[in-house]
């Protein structure tokens with residue numbers, strides 16, 4: 448490839464990369480949130496066997512490098528099960544599960560932060576376990592978990608850059624491509640870094656906004 | 671009728687209730703006295719199904735609290751007021767009161783709220799319906815706790831040291847309400863250290879000592895020299911409480 452100067456079209460490329468990164472981040476965060484919360488509910492109900500399986504899976508996901516998980520899903524699983532796996536599917540599966548594992552931890556600790564006394568009161572008045580979860584535990588656990596969740600998501604946004612190594616055309620991959628073409632690493636990576644930073648800032652502000660709203664709702668906490 | 675028959679309860683090696691028998695008839699106010707650690711709270715928690723019995727049987731209007739299918743019915747018939755209020759902090763006073771009527775009794779929301787407001791008005795909190803627990807004083811919180819229990823229209827009101835966490839002024843706010851409830855014929859199982867108050871409102875007084883129900887007597891008799899006071903432990907307890 449010939450080296451070439453920057454062109455206005457590179458901005459479009461960068462924005463496309465940003466779009467892929469943000470899109471994958473949003474999808475995997477959503478899936479991860481749903482799965483992580485469901486796992487938390489399974490644990491709340493103390494479903495035998497399933498609960499142990501989930502705890503084990505979450506442990507493994509939390510304590511192994513995302514890159515290794517990504518290679519396992521992208522190279523290992525297709526080879527072993529003889530099926531096709533696109534880079535994007537591998538990225539979605541890996542990042543979703545990884546996010547789920549951390550959401551699960553946050554869900555469990557938020558549920559456990561709710562005082563036993565309130566839960567007992569609700570049970571005594573005849574509310575079912577589900578009704579207690581829905582009306583007493585969930586609203587308070589949500590307020591409690593929003594801070595840790597925001598921190599997690601900001602981190603997971605950075606983690607998405609790992610998927611560039613399996614060929615997904617995300618922001619980091621576009622950065623690498625531009626760098627090869629222009630041989631101007633300082634400018635390219637500064638631009639890419641700023642874009643990641645702005646995206647992370649957006650996530651953090653959204654989290655702060657949600658937290659503020661939830662807290663306004665929960666003036667009771669005296670936080 | 672609320673019936674406790676030969677109930678035993680242990681936490682690990684520690685026996686906390688040791689063959690307790692107690693019957694509470696509709697319309698009665700029965701006070702439970704006993705020093706701290708004698709098993710009063712555990713007895714209440716066994717009656718409302720928060721603790722499993724090791725032996726014996728508890729029925730609320732013939733519904734056995736140890737049978738999962740009957741516990742729900744038993745719980746509809748008894749209402750508990752807790753020592754530390756146990757309100758839901760994320761809900762207003764009114765929401766605290768209407769949650770169970772709406773969710774458990776399936777009452778229409780508007781109806782449950784109207785009733786909740788009227789209960790709050792009866793305990794002098796008509797203007798605090800939309801306050802959160804953190805915005806209320808201890809005495810006000812406990813009055814909400816009482817309304818929450820009454821909103822379920824229980825046949826038996828279980829009260830576990832409901833004034834122990836309150837200062838004297840707030841205590842009298844709450845006791846005034848209980849006196850009124852007693853006068854209206856509300857059936858109550860009343861765990862307390864307020865001996866004089868118990869004497870005024872109770873039909874019967876029972877004395878729990880190390881998990882054993884030592885004395886179960888009509889109020890007059892309990893305080894008589896040839897009645898409760900004939901028991902050295904009771905006499906000792908009463909004189910100690912009066913000194914404090």
Ligand SMILES: Nc1ncnc2c1ncn2[C@@H]1O[C@H](COP(=O)(O)OP(=O)(O)O)[C@@H](O)[C@H]1O
Pocket residue numbers: 681686704705706707708709710711712713
């Ligand atoms: N969940 C529990 N686990 C272990 N011991 C308990 C538990 N609840 C109560 N106990 C013990 O049972 C005894 C009676 O407690 P409690 O019923 O609270 O007494 P009271 O209400 O009369 O002060 C105490 O010795 C207490 O430490």
Ligand SMILES: [Mg+2]
Pocket residue numbers: 710711712831
């Ligand atoms: Mg107690």
